Amino acid sequence: MxxxxxxxxxxxxxxxxxxxxxxxxxxxxxxxxxxxxxxxxxxxxxxxxxxxxxxxxxPGALDPLVKEMVYLAVSVTNSCGYCIASHSAAAKAGMSEAMFGELMAVVGMANETNRLVNGYRVPIDAAFDR
Amino acid sequence: MxxxxxxxxxxxxxxxxxxxxxxxxxxxxxxxxxxxxxxxxxxxxxxxxxxxxxxxxxPGALDPLVKEMVYLAVSVTNSCGYCIASHSAAAKAGMSEAMFGELMAVVGMANETNRLVNGYRVPIDAAFDR
Amino acid sequence: MxxxxxxxxxxxxxxxxxxxxxxxxxxxxxxxxxxxxxxxxxxxxxxxxxxxxxxxxxPGALDPLVKEMVYLAVSVTNSCGYCIASHSAAAKAGMSEAMFGELMAVVGMANETNRLVNGYRVPIDAAFDR
Amino acid sequence: MxxxxxxxxxxxxxxxxxxxxxxxxxxxxxxxxxxxxxxxxxxxxxxxxxxxxxxxxxPGALDPLVKEMVYLAVSVTNSCGYCIASHSAAAKAGMSEAMFGELMAVVGMANETNRLVNGYRVPIDAAFDR
Amino acid sequence: MxxxxxxxxxxxxxxxxxxxxxxxxxxxxxxxxxxxxxxxxxxxxxxxxxxxxxxxxxPGALDPLVKEMVYLAVSVTNSCGYCIASHSAAAKAGMSEAMFGELMAVVGMANETNRLVNGYRVPIDAAFDR
Amino acid sequence: MxxxxxxxxxxxxxxxxxxxxxxxxxxxxxxxxxxxxxxxxxxxxxxxxxxxxxxxxxPGALDPLVKEMVYLAVSVTNSCGYCIASHSAAAKAGMSEAMFGELMAVVGMANETNRLVNGYRVPIDAAFDR
The missing domain is CATH 1.20.1290.10 (AhpD-like)
Structure with a gap:
């Protein structure tokens, strides 16, 4: 094809x-x-x-806008250009520029600290594993 | 070392x-x-x-619990076991099991549709690119 | 350079x-x-x-067309636009539109369920680890 | 939770x-x-x-075993240990060791060449984009 | 927004x-x-x-050029087109074409062998875990 | 199998x-x-x-230790536990704790800024594309 x-x-x-x-x-x-x-x-x-x-x-236990932000966070992590564009648009009505800025800051931070954890081979604290 | x-x-x-x-x-x-x-x-x-x-x-334009959920969404996408465990614990107080279930459903869905977009080579709609 | x-x-x-x-x-x-x-x-x-x-x-134990589909599945997961385009072309002769649709459905599903496994921290069943 | x-x-x-x-x-x-x-x-x-x-x-346009191999290819690319274990088991009946070896070779190769394409910034050939 | x-x-x-x-x-x-x-x-x-x-x-314990190459290696692995372009430019003065070629070869190889390790489910050698 | x-x-x-x-x-x-x-x-x-x-x-245009560090950077980005362990060991002789710390800092930073670029949809500067 x-x-x-x-x-x-x-x-x-x-x-x-x-x-x-x-x-x-x-x-x-x-x-x-x-x-x-x-x-x-x-x-x-x-x-x-x-x-x-x-x-x-x-809508359910989570607000639809929270869901759009989570969707956007995953798409940004996966480098999906179309998905970022379409879900930024979907979140347009409810998301201010300040909310977008903080969302990106959390996504960036999570991608950074995920790798620090990998590199330092940090074992799971006993308290988190119960 | x-x-x-x-x-x-x-x-x-x-x-x-x-x-x-x-x-x-x-x-x-x-x-x-x-x-x-x-x-x-x-x-x-x-x-x-x-x-x-x-x-x-x-806390800022986004609620701290929303930030924890976004952090968790990125960590799940990146397969960071420690990060998933520690941020599930961090979100413990404010996140019900129903909220966790919906969060995972959105994360899973985003990872699926991100790839459908890649495979079908979907171009960005003009309306999203303004 | x-x-x-x-x-x-x-x-x-x-x-x-x-x-x-x-x-x-x-x-x-x-x-x-x-x-x-x-x-x-x-x-x-x-x-x-x-x-x-x-x-x-x-050609070997696997058919070349199966290999092209596996290559495409990885490229779609990695968001490699060039690789998707070139291996879609390579698979052109042998892959019908129905095969492509099913291939993408499996790739999307795998990317989704991989993340559900991460998020729910599912341990490996004893039967799988022998 | x-x-x-x-x-x-x-x-x-x-x-x-x-x-x-x-x-x-x-x-x-x-x-x-x-x-x-x-x-x-x-x-x-x-x-x-x-x-x-x-x-x-x-079963459909693709054989179930091909689908299991594609699922495994995605899981290996995403480092999902549980998914690799469970779908290796699922493919057990139909997949010989030689098939598994070739499958992994294609997955490894695709992950390698995907990055060479990124690094050399290779543009899509006109012939692939029609 | x-x-x-x-x-x-x-x-x-x-x-x-x-x-x-x-x-x-x-x-x-x-x-x-x-x-x-x-x-x-x-x-x-x-x-x-x-x-x-x-x-x-x-500059610190690592040379700035080494840091630029590591940054580029991560960006190539993550398919970040902008990051590849800007850090290739940043490394321009100090990186010869031969260095770039070897850098890409290592990045490609690492992405390949990372997946072979996943697929074969290779356990960590005791000697590496001390 | x-x-x-x-x-x-x-x-x-x-x-x-x-x-x-x-x-x-x-x-x-x-x-x-x-x-x-x-x-x-x-x-x-x-x-x-x-x-x-x-x-x-x-050894070639790049020093073997630089190659080990690049390999490690990719493995940390891909969450490959075995690869991180074995290449940390391989770099043991030549990499001080300070070098490792800086390496991880660059890898973390690159993973963070890669996602900020995605989320803000930053276009490539004309100067980088020549």
Whole structure:
């Protein structure tokens, strides 16, 4: 197969359109993001991924904005440019510049201290292992 | 040099003791964690890292518990066993089992979708890049 | 040194040309990919890397297409854009869109469950450790 | 919350037992692995993860053994000790030592060349981007 | 918040300008790199990060060029394109093409053998653990 | 296949013994490390990996100690416990505790700033891209 290409709504099968419709309704959008248009190449993955995302990112014991920040922290750690861009946008309404700055500071710090722990081969304190 | 070993308070230099004292006072602890005892091998790194951690993890635009959860999310993504254990403990007071479960679900989901984005080579939507 | 630049066949030393010739013959190509043109900056690495790739990716106990899919799975996990593009192309002849979709689904799932294991600190079952 | 602990079948809720039963039936096992016992702390994640794993790892356009090898390749890249142990066991029946050796050789090679590409800043060949 | 944008010297607060001035003086530059202009969005992180970088990258027990090479090795392992570009430039004066080639060879090799160790589940030799 | 197990010299084939002999001679050792004993399960990988390691880690444009430190920096970034232990030991003779402390500080800093670059989406300065 060649380079993956997106599937637009107009060209989508009924199965794919049903997922696109649910995304647009749930998130109050006029079109779905590129992520969903590319994933539509595999309608089974599209459906499963959307259902999981909808369930996982919904309000629950954690606030949706906290979830977006956690998602962003992972994407920054993994160097996923698209994911950083799309979830920065998703967090736009609720995240101030000061919140973003502190979020990045924690992510940077965690990536630094994780490696200090590795290098110094720090054993787990007995108190943490109970 | 051989395998790194920890420095206990009793054996620490005045410079290291000053940092240990500040950690114990700030966090209301009777002893510092292994992380600080190992890092004490390099007193300059010990001081700089503690001062940065204290500043970054303090309450600000983000709640300290949110910061602990973000720290945990990064550590889980990086497979840092010590960091997961110590920051799970740090978050103990404020994080219910339901919150932990949702946190892990978001971390897992982000690691999954980050890779779907890579594999399908999804370009950034124009709307995200403004 | 400045930004690395590629070495074209016309400008290559006899040592580099010998490797380029072997790549083109082995893979039935009219030109080598950018990867080899950049690596040609270090002729020793060029030779060693090509000899290793040729040996590792050859048919053996595993089918070459399976090897290409494993290579792609690692590259997607590591966010290596060039590697994803070049090995998607390499797998072009033998990999249908359905195979690609399932491959990405497994890669995404593995990256997700790897992190759930980390976060829940799951110990290895005795049965797996024999 | 403290260190996560497993939920055994005898102590599980009906909701968790239903998933455990399905895992044991589908895979012809007398007990579920630790992964599922720990994830049972969050019954919603347990159900969603099992349903996804069952769908993703089933025979389809790719052979289940190929899927196990891809899963293992990702886990080795991510340094997930539990995942390597459990999926080596899962692949036990179908994977010879020679297949395992070649699999590791491809995984090692991909992790090496991914970094050579990064360091030499190799641009994507026009032919790969169509 | 939207996409991060840089802060130029002319638009910077006195607090940010003081850091920019120190960077330009310390490194004998007429302008600061994009990294600092973006980080200036969070003046607290800007100051802390610059002070840490200045301390960590200064001559000490290790030569500054060795430090630049180690920084580059980490950035190549993490797929950080900006970091690779800026630290290749930083190492420009002191690193020959032969040194760069050997550096990349070691980085590639380490990323390969790290995964062979994971996959074969190699236990630590008693001699290394003392 | 089950859990990988090591091959001791006494049980090794002539092909494997030849590699073991060369390792012991080259490095002046009485026995080879576990890494080689496990990799001996695949004699072709054993030979190729040893020949590559011998070539890559030899003195050249970079000093062998610098190469060991770079190798360690990558292993710390990748959380490879065995690799950290064995290459700390390899660097033992030439690396003081102060050098180790600075090495870890650079590795930690690079892992931190790599993520700040990702999160702030810093574009490459024109000067770095020439």
């Amino acid at each position: 060649g380079k993956p290409t997106p599937i637009e709504y107009a060209d989508a099968s009924p199965e794919v359109r049903a997922v696109f419709d649910d995304i647009m309704t749930s998130r109050n959008l006029k079109d779905v993001n590129n992520f969903w248009k590319y994933l539509a190449r595999d309608p089974v993955s599209l459906r499963r991924t959307w259902e999981s995302v909808k369930e996982v990112m919904a | 051989g395998k790194p070993t920890p420095i206990e308070y009793a054996d620490a230099s005045p410079e290291v003791r000053a940092v240990f004292d500040d950690i114990m006072t700030s966090r209301n602890l009777k002893d510092v964690n292994n992380f600080w005892k190992y890092l004490a091998r390099d007193p300059v790194s010990l001081r700089r890292t503690w001062e940065s951690v204290k500043e970054v993890m303090a | 400045g930004k690395p630049t590629p070495i074209e066949y016309a400008d290559a030393s006899p040592e580099v040309r010998a490797v380029f010739d072997d790549i083109m013959t082995s893979r039935n190509l009219k030109d080598v990919n950018n990867f080899w043109k950049y690596l040609a900056r270090d002729p020793v690495s060029l030779r060693r890397t090509w000899e290793s790739v040729k040996e590792v990716m050859a | 403290g260190k996560p602990t497993p939920i055994e079948y005898a102590d599980a809720s009906p909701e968790v037992r239903a998933v455990f039963d399905d895992i044991m039936t589908s895979r012809n096992l007398k007990d579920v692995n630790n992964f599922w016992k720990y994830l049972a702390r969050d019954p919603v994640s347990l159900r969603r993860t099992w349903e996804s794993v069952k769908e993703v790892m089933a | 939207g996409k991060p944008t840089p802060i130029e010297y002319a638009d910077a607060s006195p607090e940010v300008r003081a850091v920019f001035d120190d960077i330009m003086t310390s490194r004998n530059l007429k302008d600061v790199n994009n990294f600092w202009k973006y980080l200036a969005r969070d003046p607290v992180s800007l100051r802390r990060t610059w002070e840490s970088v200045k301390e960590v990258m200064a | 089950g859990k990988p197990t090591p091959i001791e010299y006494a049980d090794a084939s002539p092909e494997v013994r030849a590699v073991f002999d060369d390792i012991m001679t080259s490095r002046n050792l009485k026995d080879v490390n576990n890494f080689w004993k496990y990799l001996a399960r695949d004699p072709v990988s054993l030979r190729r990996t040893w020949e590559s390691v011998k070539e890559v880690m030899a």
